[in-house]
Amino acid sequence: MSETERRVLLGRIVGAFGVRGELKLESFTEPKAAIFRYQPWTLRDAQGRERALQGARGRETPKGVVMTLPEVADRDVAEALRGTEVWVPRSALPPPKDGEYYWIDLEGLRVVNADGIEFGRVSHLFSTGANDVLVVQGERERMIPFLMPDYVVSIDFDAGLVVVDWDPDF
Structure with missing residues (x-):
């Protein structure tokens, strides 16, 4: 992704889920699980450090979206990602429907x-x-x-x- 391309915030990691490295994700997409369609992601932590990520998988549950990331295998690593934002290039999103706007x-x-x-x-x-x-x-x-x-x-x-x-x- 070029540095000048606009990006859209699609979600935020809100904490660990269980003990095997799963994460709770606040998704801003509708439906909530649609966030997984728009990969690769750029993850931005609280200090502003960014890294690209591909291969996130997840599901909607009654308690929200739960996901796994390729390099996260335990609760401590998952908890350290709390507050990390999920960004994608604007070009990754489909065109809005008539009368709708991003x-x-x-x-x-x-x-x-x-x-x-x-x-x-x-x-x-x-x-x-x-x-x-x-x-x-x-x-x-x-x-x-x-x-x-x-x-x-x-x-x-x-x-x-x-x-x-x-x-x-x-």
């Missing part, structure tokens, strides 16, 4: 309202549980509910533009 694809797009007033650029998105929120950085930070077509009117990747129905004073 958050990473929205980051950096210009945001203007329906009157053409420039708000800035998409910094990131986050979920509140009720809906997702678009965070726009410009002369000030704005948080706009990502609800189409109520607040997010259109997204044009070719123009690098998101049009929103949002009061500039809010």
